[in-house]
Amino acid sequence: MSSGVPSTDEAPWPVLSQEAISMFASGVHSCFLRWTALQLAIENEWGGRNSSQKAAQLENDILAWFVHSKVRRYIDELEELLDDTMIEQFSMQTEDDSIQEVAEQLFILHEECSQGNYETVRSLAADSSQQKPASAKSVKAPNEDGESDSDDDIMEEDSPSGEAGGPSAQGSGSSRPAEKVSTLTEEEMADGWQEAPTRGRRRGGQRS
Known part of the structure; x- marks a missing residue:
């Protein structure tokens, strides 16, 4: 395929060496660091206080999904796994193409690592070290309920x-908020009248 994703024929699923497994694990970690939706879920604890642990477990699950498989894996299966995890663990429904992009990147990394090619892994690691916090990017928070x-x-x-x-x-x-205009007349204010204060509960800024 022109995208670099392995073809979907029934070629044997590659077995990675220990070095390749280590490098692929590094690539998975870097890929997830660059995934804005996941990093926002961690920063905002959309999966609860243990959101970072859930993300680490997802990395381990994806690594095992690739490395310990005895049968050929397919990219649509990975997309479904990532989508289900984001919904179940982080209550987050992604509406962009990030899941497809992440899945494709992981398949490319796995294929390259199986061939002893670690150039992309090293490149991702270098880019990830300079990655800005996900909160600096504009992404809508999940399940906004108006509160x-x-x-x-x-x-x-x-x-x-x-x-x-x-x-x-x-x-x-x-x-x-706009400044409140007084409704009292000059005579009333001269007599010592004051407007009763109001205590409105304003919402904070929308998470971005």
């Missing part, structure tokens, strides 16, 4: 008008 995080609410309530670190100062798309 803001409690931590965001607390930070914003403790920080009037969203200043000095409040979510409205940090979150993308957030803005300050």
Whole structure:
């Protein structure tokens, strides 16, 4: 295939040497570090407090899926495995082509490592060392239900008008509320009248 993915004929599934397994494991790790959706799930703990452990387990599962198989593997099977894991472990439904891209990259890495070619593995490792945090990229959070995080609410309530670190100062798309115009007349204000304060609960900025 022109994409570099092994053909789907019934050629024997390659058996990797110990060196190739080690290099392929490095490639899997680098590939996952570059996968923005997975890294956001880890950073935001969309899979719970043990999200990083779940991601590490996914790496081990993928490595075993390739290395310990006695039969030929196919890319659509890997795509389904990755998709199911993101949904079940991280409650995240990816809507882009990242799963297909990751699956294709892993098949290419496996094929190259089976041939003793580690150039792509080393290249990915070098790129991953300079990778920006996933939170710096714009990706929609999963399962938005209209409720803001409690931590965001607390930070914003403790920080009037969203200043000095409040979510409205940090979150993308957030803005300050418009100043309230007084409805009291000059005579009423001169007599000491004051408007009753309101305590609105504003939502924090949308996770990006």
